Amino acid sequence: MIDDQNGVWLGRVWLPEAEGPAVVTLRGGAVYDITSPVAPLVRDICEMEAPADYVRDAPGFRLGTLEEVAAATPGDMESIHFLSPCDLQAIKACGVTFARSMVERVIEEKAAGDPKQAEAIRARIGTAIGDSLKNIEAGSEAAAAVKQALIGEGLWSQYLEVGIGPDAEVFSKAQVLSSVGPGAEVGLHPVSSWNNPEPEVVLAVSSAGRIVGATLGNDVNLRDVEGRSALLLGKAKDNNASAAIGPMIRLFADGFSLDDVRRAELTLTVTGEDGYTMTGHSSMSEISRDPAVLVSQTIGRHHQYPDGFMLYLGTLFAPTEDRDVPGEGFTHKPGDRVVISAPGFGRLENTVRLSTECPPWTFGVRALMSNLAARGLV
Structure with a gap:
């Protein structure tokens, strides 16, 4: 899940006793809860002048080993399990960048x-x-x-x-708090019969437009829906469980910077219950617009994000090999296991289901604020 534990990692888990989320980091191979009234949200840490320094020094208590928490079933409200590593940030995405x-x-x-x-x-x-x-x-x-x-x-x-052209494609990928994390099911709208995963780097950006870290993402794509009309982009991109982010945000610190994003080499593996296997690759060195340029086209005097945002950077991967019928290319089947990994970023694993069969999204902003208030954190 995490390949370099020397990095400064920031994420979220579900905490059963709190009936809500906790902000966590990794220390010595263990997951530590660093939630506090100073920074009850990942958003709050990303807004700090030096997020990595805060996370390194923040007091916390041990929740379990990384392996123990990663092995828990997402959605099980009785166990500590990883969530998507962002909370109040808007979830944006760039398209057609390769x-x-x-x-x-x-x-x-x-x-x-x-x-x-x-x-x-x-x-x-x-x-x-x-x-x-x-x-x-x-x-x-x-x-x-x-x-x-x-x-x-x-x-x-x-x-x-x-x-x-001069203007990048930047769209809203998902609603605040609706993205899913490592181990969770990712959703396909049931109207789609031609779709694919999109392995991408996802930036964590503050409200000032400062890039503070990066993680991995699966920008699940419905090729047939978007192909019928670009005006259906919202339906093609934003559905229940259609945005996966994780495993954790690696904050920029000594040994990890935006240059590591520019050099990132992403590997994708899809394994079907029918024995089918596909591998793919996305090399950030081939991106047509620099990540900093994509951020500048997303935020500025023209558009503000008071709680910051997460930005999918697009993918080089576009599968054309046939899965079943000659000439029809690749499409997902329920039960497909999707693994996206990159050295220094970790590994994001998810299982494909229909959006109508994935757990419904019910824990929104109102529920989060009520939970934090009940815990004396806001």
Whole structure:
């Protein structure tokens, strides 16, 4: 779950005796509760001038070993288990930030969400677009020239606009407190028959726009729904249990910085109950816009986030290999086990279900505030 315990880690667990969440860190291979009236929320720590220093020195008490807590069943209100590591932060996401995934988004659009048509379109235009976009800096004069050339070829798309144009795609991925953590079930809307995981780095950003740490995320994607119309992005992205984040936020400190995000190498493994296995990779070095630029396009004078935000950075991964029917590519099946990992970031594991079958989200902001007040923390 956590591969480098020398890092400064910040997360959340469910605390049965408190009937609510606790803010935790790792020390010597154990999970420590550092919740206090000074910082009852992860949000509060991320707003501090030096979050890592606070977490290192914060008093706390031991809840159990990392292995013991990680082994607990998410959703079991009688056991201490990991939650998504964010609380009051808005959950935002960037799309189409890698050239290779840009090509697949164009294909989705041209195929109108039909996987059978996608294979033929991929063969016809995929290589041409990919070659045109290689090493193009988004928003540059060179990108503008490519845009004009693609318009001339009849290949222009709204996905290429946000991929290489001046403005990044930034959308709301999930509601505050609705994301799920390590070990939890992730949800697919039952209307979808063509979907996939999206392994991504997720930044923790303060209300001042300062990036304070990073973790991993699965930006579950419904390719058929979004492919039918970009106006269905909300339905394609924001459903019960459709946003996974974790295992914990690694705070920027000595030995871990934004440069480690820029160099991150993500590995994805999907294992089905039918014996199917797929592996994938996403290299942050190939991102078309720097993470700091994506943050600056999300927050500023044009948009504020008083409680900070979590920002999915997009993925290079776009599966095209067939799972069942030749020409129809990959899609999830209930029971798929999804593992996303990266050196220095840990491992995020989740099991795929329909959103209608995942545990419903019931612990919202009102419940959280009532719980903290009852515990004398606010």
